[in-house]
Amino acid sequence: MSSNESLNKLQQRLNLSRRSFLKGTATGAGALAAGGLTEMKYGKEAQAFAYEPYPKDNELDTVVTSCAHNCGSRHMLVAHKWKDVIVRLSTDDGSYQKNGHFGKDTMEEPQLRACLRGRSYRQRIYSAERLLYPMLRVGERGEGKFKRVSWDEALNFVVKKMNHIKSTYGPTAILDQSYAGASYGVLHKSDQIEGLLGRFLGMFGCRTNSWSVPSYEATTASSKWTYGTIQDGSEDDTFAESKLMIMWGWNPAYTFHGGNTVMYMRMAKQRGCKFVLIDPQYTDSAAVYDAWWIPIKPNTDAAMMAGMAHYIFSNNLQDQAFIDKFVQGMDAGTMPGWGKNSANGQENFKDYILGTYDGQPKTPEWASKICGVPAKDIIKLADMYATTKPAALKASWGPGRNAYGEQYSRMAAALQSMTGNIGIIGGCAEGVGKGWHAEAVAYPYDQYANIWFQAIKSDRWAHCVLNYPNVKREEVGLWPRQDATDGQIPNIKAIFWQGSDWLNQLTNINKDLAAIKMLELVVCMDSTITPSGIWADVLLPVSTHFERHDTALPWYKGHYYIHRPKVIEPMGESKTDIQIFTELAYRIGGDVFGKAYNPKASRGYFNNNDAVDEAYLREWWETKVMAHQHIEMTWNEFKQHGVYKVKMDKPLVGFRDQIEKGIPFETASGKIEILSSELANIADWKKTKYGYHIPSIPKWIEPWESLNSPKTKDFPFHLISPHPRWRTHSIFNNCSWLRETYEQEVTVNASDAKRLGLKNGDTVEVWNDRGKVVVPVYVTERCMPGVLVLHEGVWMDLDENGVDRSGNPDFLTLDEPSPAGSFAYNTVLCNIQKTKLAHRPGWDQLSTSRAHVFRRDY
Amino acid sequence: MSTKKDVKKIREAVKRHKRETYIPVQPDMQMGFVHHNVDCIGCRACEIACKDKNGLAPGPRFRRVQYIEGGTYPDVFAYKVNMSCNHCAEPACLPTCPTGAIFKRKKDGIVDIDSTLCIGCRRCEAACPYGAPQYDPSEIIVKKCNMCVDEIDAGRKPYCVMACMMRVLDIGPIEKIWDSSLQTVALGASDKVSRQVKNMANIELTKPSIGFVAHSKGKLK
Ligand code: SF4
Numbered sequence A: 001m002s003s004n005e006s007l008n009k010l011q012q013r014l015n016l017s018r019r020s021f022l023k024g025t026a027t028g029a030g031a032l033a034a035g036g037l038t039e040m041k042y043g044k045e046a047q048a049f050a051y052e053p054y055p056k057d058n059e060l061d062t063v064v065t066s067c068a069h070n071c072g073s074r075h076m077l078v079a080h081k082w083k084d085v086i087v088r089l090s091t092d093d094g095s096y097q098k099n100g101h102f103g104k105d106t107m108e109e110p111q112l113r114a115c116l117r118g119r120s121y122r123q124r125i126y127s128a129e130r131l132l133y134p135m136l137r138v139g140e141r142g143e144g145k146f147k148r149v150s151w152d153e154a155l156n157f158v159v160k161k162m163n164h165i166k167s168t169y170g171p172t173a174i175l176d177q178s179y180a181g182a183s184y185g186v187l188h189k190s191d192q193i194e195g196l197l198g199r200f201l202g203m204f205g206c207r208t209n210s211w212s213v214p215s216y217e218a219t220t221a222s223s224k225w226t227y228g229t230i231q232d233g234s235e236d237d238t239f240a241e242s243k244l245m246i247m248w249g250w251n252p253a254y255t256f257h258g259g260n261t262v263m264y265m266r267m268a269k270q271r272g273c274k275f276v277l278i279d280p281q282y283t284d285s286a287a288v289y290d291a292w293w294i295p296i297k298p299n300t301d302a303a304m305m306a307g308m309a310h311y312i313f314s315n316n317l318q319d320q321a322f323i324d325k326f327v328q329g330m331d332a333g334t335m336p337g338w339g340k341n342s343a344n345g346q347e348n349f350k351d352y353i354l355g356t357y358d359g360q361p362k363t364p365e366w367a368s369k370i371c372g373v374p375a376k377d378i379i380k381l382a383d384m385y386a387t388t389k390p391a392a393l394k395a396s397w398g399p400g401r402n403a404y405g406e407q408y409s410r411m412a413a414a415l416q417s418m419t420g421n422i423g424i425i426g427g428c429a430e431g432v433g434k435g436w437h438a439e440a441v442a443y444p445y446d447q448y449a450n451i452w453f454q455a456i457k458s459d460r461w462a463h464c465v466l467n468y469p470n471v472k473r474e475e476v477g478l479w480p481r482q483d484a485t486d487g488q489i490p491n492i493k494a495i496f497w498q499g500s501d502w503l504n505q506l507t508n509i510n511k512d513l514a515a516i517k518m519l520e521l522v523v524c525m526d527s528t529i530t531p532s533g534i535w536a537d538v539l540l541p542v543s544t545h546f547e548r549h550d551t552a553l554p555w556y557k558g559h560y561y562i563h564r565p566k567v568i569e570p571m572g573e574s575k576t577d578i579q580i581f582t583e584l585a586y587r588i589g590g591d592v593f594g595k596a597y598n599p600k601a602s603r604g605y606f607n608n609n610d611a612v613d614e615a616y617l618r619e620w621w622e623t624k625v626m627a628h629q630h631i632e633m634t635w636n637e638f639k640q641h642g643v644y645k646v647k648m649d650k651p652l653v654g655f656r657d658q659i660e661k662g663i664p665f666e667t668a669s670g671k672i673e674i675l676s677s678e679l680a681n682i683a684d685w686k687k688t689k690y691g692y693h694i695p696s697i698p699k700w701i702e703p704w705e706s707l708n709s710p711k712t713k714d715f716p717f718h719l720i721s722p723h724p725r726w727r728t729h730s731i732f733n734n735c736s737w738l739r740e741t742y743e744q745e746v747t748v749n750a751s752d753a754k755r756l757g758l759k760n761g762d763t764v765e766v767w768n769d770r771g772k773v774v775v776p777v778y779v780t781e782r783c784m785p786g787v788l789v790l791h792e793g794v795w796m797d798l799d800e801n802g803v804d805r806s807g808n809p810d811f812l813t814l815d816e817p818s819p820a821g822s823f824a825y826n827t828v829l830c831n832i833q834k835t836k837l838a839h840r841p842g843w844d845q846l847s848t849s850r851a852h853v854f855r856r857d858y
Numbered sequence B: 001m002s003t004k005k006d007v008k009k010i011r012e013a014v015k016r017h018k019r020e021t022y023i024p025v026q027p028d029m030q031m032g033f034v035h036h037n038v039d040c041i042g043c044r045a046c047e048i049a050c051k052d053k054n055g056l057a058p059g060p061r062f063r064r065v066q067y068i069e070g071g072t073y074p075d076v077f078a079y080k081v082n083m084s085c086n087h088c089a090e091p092a093c094l095p096t097c098p099t100g101a102i103f104k105r106k107k108d109g110i111v112d113i114d115s116t117l118c119i120g121c122r123r124c125e126a127a128c129p130y131g132a133p134q135y136d137p138s139e140i141i142v143k144k145c146n147m148c149v150d151e152i153d154a155g156r157k158p159y160c161v162m163a164c165m166m167r168v169l170d171i172g173p174i175e176k177i178w179d180s181s182l183q184t185v186a187l188g189a190s191d192k193v194s195r196q197v198k199n200m201a202n203i204e205l206t207k208p209s210i211g212f213v214a215h216s217k218g219k220l221k
């Protein structure tokens, strides 16, 4: 093999599908790599590798960095690079931290090992779907035809449109649909509420905010009412201390919310902890922890919990001392004096459960009829939970993504507190589950951080656009304002996406598609083309976090910071999101807006951001991390190691201080509010962001669709759409490594499949009155009869008849949020049948079979 | 994509191969894998780490996490059997290779394929009872796990082992794995290692260097 040939081969390999990239666009990098490679020495023994020449890690530069997407975690990635090309990625091996060494992996400072998605990042960076240049739409909206333009042309187009829209339609005309999809760092942050886009549009003076968070609004609302904070989590090492762990709809083996969570739970198992799973599916988490699986009808969790509460109360198994001391509204004895005179606060939880108010005791038998779990199992579980300590009832987010999902989250909090499992190690008050608090903001943060002129429930935007101005405030969950504009329906004419693929991810996509055609401007800023981007007017290429300077913070569990240097130069003409907003600010409002948006930058920032970004990060580290958190490592030392792991003097347990030291909870009463003071005092629901009545205590409320509703006559299956393991929502759907290990498919119980004549691998259509999708079927005994499982986030692919051939469940979901704002992603009835229509697994048409699944009868 | 081979080199290798009758290499020490079938969450981070390290396109998979499930609703079970190449004591692949591209290292018993000698005849693929050799159509050769020899030689562990989020995959001297004495978090205090589990070809065929903590339903009676 001549050296030229082998060189070509290596270049092709390093860039995988984007083979022309080095040769074509980045001649600089290509030339460097070419010049360098001839210098590389290969010994004879190297001839054994999967490809030749094979660069070994020790011959490459090592750069510590991390993942950056919104999976709920944040783990270390280590780039091994040759000149400007990342050859491969590894992860934490214990050697990078201060006083680290290869293999160091302790309880106190565990390795931060990346999951399969993190490990496939190279396919994302170098993917054929990467956006490398600004693009303007040339065809119809949604047709997917774009032309390459200069930054000048793209930005001027956006500026002109923004100015026109604001002056014509007023300050609510631009809808902020930023999300945490691509940029989760302390500096470059795409975020729904207080991200870079929100600050930019707020300062510009035209922004409608989307206030409800798709992932977890039920539990957010619940934790704020119950505890006064969403910081209700313990760090995951405390799970190792549990004696009983009830995984309620929780599948950490799929979600990796905290990559080490699953490992700590394994420790618990080794120490004799018992596990229970309440879920329509027998998940991998159940298998690993040998859990007692209790299949449950979707959307009926709050009823089962009420049945458990009934058993606990009627057998007097509750921790009454804990209730008396720490809880408001659990029973008659803990009711506040003002309750009886309030609008909404006469009832206490215990009397509701015992049936004092409505004559219906919420017995296990009553619950069983609703949730499909035998009463004896409800009793057994309630007894286990009430008599084992410490016991963790981990109420995950998924069952909350339902009609009245907040009642499930609230009911879980009631069980957690009636058993006194809050504030103790091995117990659990989650909920939201956020534990350690990181210093999260290095970008300018000031009075402009979150200015909006109206705010709506996020999945009601299409309803608002399609029906404007005949929309009632409660229909869109309008957030109250303290000025004359309170109650005014926003006149949305434009959407801005930053790190967000919401067209693919919100509910009832067909309705969204109808609405988006009515807009005058759709801007998409992302690193790759996305299903949403196809519907944009302008595509602005954002460099990935490998191509800019930042620091990563844990998202959910864990306590550490990971430095993210610029590992490689930005690909193509991509820019960072702050560069783009800063430049737009200068073009809209000259020096005044430009300087105000990005105080440390000057006009040249669009072309050179290194020094300014370094200054922001250093300032953040020194004035926040070092000063507030008393971390002594200097910024330079941190950069040198690439990671800082915080050592805690004792395990972090949510609400430990409240329980041990009697510090008041952050609620109005200072107690755990099973009776919410906020809700109890609401008289006019229409004027609240909720729009509709919410009981002040947790209650079972029948969802609008479930296996118990009459609608099952036409649509006999209940569809749930959990998070896949092989994508983060829609990110990574284009990575062939991930798609060859997992395929989009709908899970069907074996007896249902038999009745319908379906075999494993058959292609089916799943439909209801909102849409239709095509997908292969996975037939298994691991799923409850009557339930279908279809994972969210696959890239939609519409055929000429409007049928989605990718199998995206959000063509079937309903854009009707729960009163508290949670998305009803899992409240879906539908039907299923064999089809002749073809499934399209990915835009590149690559189709590989499902990995080995063996079904064995024993 | 065409792969130019050094035909002269291959001819020499074939001659040498014909000259020497195959006597299995007796390694100074045999390295092998250990995997916990129950505690593995089946995440396949190990698989992806391997694909990335070895620069593999979709298709060839050196490491394969097999999902096994059974029972009848609601009494079901599931576990994983994770295998790459087992670096067998008596590799079935090795003698089938017409060019002698497959070799076993004396030092640690690692079985490897010299990619410059492989002509892509796919005989080893057919011979291996565990599906380890993987044909790569883009290169027209067969490739397989080499236990990340470069990492081992550098004093580290293979990419798949270092990727495991659960720490249930490890390597070590195979005798220690088999008698459950290997110091590794992959094994719990009371875990016993089996050489053979269900859904796996008979180990007598090649004496694979691998041990598993079996699921109760995966144990051989
Ligand atoms: S597992 Fe297969 S490829 Fe590996 S050494 Fe054994 S026979 Fe050869």
Ligand code: SF4
Pocket (backbone or CB within 6 Å): B049, B050, B051, B053, B054, B062, B063, B084, B085, B144, B145, B146, B147, B148, B158, B159, B160, B161
């Ligand atoms: S040892 Fe290396 S080559 Fe073998 S499966 Fe693991 S990562 Fe792949």
Ligand code: SF4
Pocket (backbone or CB within 6 Å): B035, B039, B040, B041, B042, B043, B044, B045, B046, B047, B065, B080, B082, B163, B164, B165, B166, B167, B168, B169
């Ligand atoms: S990385 Fe570990 S836990 Fe995940 S599939 Fe591989 S062996 Fe199993």
